[in-house]
Amino acid sequence: MKLGVLFSGGKxxxxxxxxxxxxxxxxCLLTLESEKEDSWMFHTPAIEWTKLQAKSMKMVxxxxxxxxxxxxxxxxxxxxxxxxxxxxxxxxxxxxxxxxVYQTTRIQKICNELDLWCFNPLWQLPQEVLLNELLSSxxxxxxxxxxxxxxxxxxxxxxxxSTCINDLLVLKESHKINPAGEGGEIESFVLNAPLFTxxxxxxxxxxxxxxxxxxxxxxxxxxx
Amino acid sequence: MRLLLISTCxxxxxxxxxxxxxxxxxxxxxxxxxxxRECTSDTIQSFDKIIICGTxxxxxxxxxxxxxxxxxxxxxxxxxxxxxxxxxIVGSIFGGKIIQNLEIGMTEAETxxxxxxxxxxxxxxxIHTNSIDKLQNFTILAKNHDNxxxxxxxxxNIFGISFHPEVRNEKIISNFLKI
Numbered sequence: 134m135k136l137g138v139l140f141s142g143g144k145x146x147x148x149x150x151x152x153x154x155x156x157x158x159x160x161c162l163l164t165l166e167s168e169k170e171d172s173w174m175f176h177t178p179a180i181e182w183t184k185l186q187a188k189s190m191k192m193v194x195x196x197x198x199x200x201x202x203x204x205x206x207x208x209x210x211x212x213x214x215x216x217x218x219x220x221x222x223x224x225x226x227x228x229x230x231x232x233x234v235y236q237t238t239r240i241q242k243i244c245n246e247l248d249l250w251c252f253n254p255l256w257q258l259p260q261e262v263l264l265n266e267l268l269s270s271x272x273x274x275x276x277x278x279x280x281x282x283x284x285x286x287x288x289x290x291x292x293x294x295s296t297c298i299n300d301l302l303v304l305k306e307s308h309k310i311n312p313a314g315e316g317g318e319i320e321s322f323v324l325n326a327p328l329f330t331x332x333x334x335x336x337x338x339x340x341x342x343x344x345x346x347x348x349x350x351x352x353x354x355x356x357x
Numbered sequence: 358m359r360l361l362l363i364s365t366c367x368x369x370x371x372x373x374x375x376x377x378x379x380x381x382x383x384x385x386x387x388x389x390x391x392x393x394r395e396c397t398s399d400t401i402q403s404f405d406k407i408i409i410c411g412t413x414x415x416x417x418x419x420x421x422x423x424x425x426x427x428x429x430x431x432x433x434x435x436x437x438x439x440x441x442x443x444x445x446i447v448g449s450i451f452g453g454k455i456i457q458n459l460e461i462g463m464t465e466a467e468t469x470x471x472x473x474x475x476x477x478x479x480x481x482x483x484i485h486t487n488s489i490d491k492l493q494n495f496t497i498l499a500k501n502h503d504n505x506x507x508x509x510x511x512x513x514n515i516f517g518i519s520f521h522p523e524v525r526n527e528k529i530i531s532n533f534l535k536i
């Protein structure tokens with residue numbers, strides 16, 4: 134089946150892509166660039182660098198700007214999916230939805246209206262399992278956003294390795310955070326992974342941080 | 358207790374979404390997972406409890422193969438729970454008829470009759486294009502605004518659930534295991 138993957142550049146959408154690519158042809162990656170940082174539907178930090186990830190994976194990449202305003206985003210989502218259907222004849226959509234009924238309900242409705250299959254291969258996956266899957270699948274990702282107490286600025290840019298995962302699991306116990314960031318506590322960006330032909334190297338970045346909330350702005354990056 | 362999960366997914370990728378979450382809920386309860394096309398009548402009869410898992414909104418292959426399920430379960434005497442596509446299969450085996458009925462999203466369900474697996478009011482996550490009608494052999498245990506959400510065979514431990522209990526209603530699965 135020809136599939137399009139809703140791709141934010143983070144660990145979840147990458148892992149969903151990797152699972153889907155085992156049995157299906159990935160025709161294109163679909164990215165919505167939200168103009169609002171607190172988009173209801175779409176992960177935002179480092180989204181402009183998804184183009185580098187797509188280049189490394191040698192995949193067709195469709196990008197569409199979206200206002201980030203609740204429900205208006207859905208019109209933009211439908212529009213980019215429609216483009217993928219007409220340009221690449223996709224028969225289904227893959228998402229990295231883990232537990233958000235809000236997100237998945239809306240995507241399922243759009244897919245149903247467009248007569249497309251909808252695959253959510255991470256659905257209900259326990260967050261600890263997902264984090265460990267990143268390690269066993271050799272997915273190299275970093276934290277690009279934090280939005281919960283007690284995350285300090287030092288978390289920004291941190292590689293999601295076994296030490297980081299252990300620290301996230303400690304915060305799960307002490308501060309009730311979702312260790313994989315399902316509640317928006319952390320955002321991530323994949324630098325290297327099995328589907329990449331070259332890894333992404335960040336040569337210049339800056340941190341924006343205040344009161345347990347921040348993001349890593351990638352200013353220069355290249356494929357090596 | 359020998360416990361079997363049956364996949365109705367035409368696409369293997371969908372099993373991550375509709376079978377694996379049920380397997381996770383079963384947790385320490387030892388269980389096997391088979392696709393329905395891998396099953397024989399003898400396989401089915403070797404289990405005490407069986408859960409038929411749901412599938413994707415676009416997947417209607419199972420509905421074209423109801424006769425396969427009728428043969429598989431003809432001599433089965435254990436406990437059976439059908440989820441989503443599973444309720445259509447369970448209902449069809451016992452005289453029901455699959456009808457088109459699209460539901461996507463959360464609604465509130467209300468228990469109509471005291472029973473072993475649910476009680477009171479609870480939020481349910483539905484994602485299906487079909488429902489089951491002509492339920493003369495079943496009692497409706499719970500319903501939402503206008504659809505049966507949980508049914509039970511009038512004389513046997515055979516249940517059907519229209520929604521996905523793996524989302525916010527894991528206890529219903531646990532309760533079925535205790536029967």
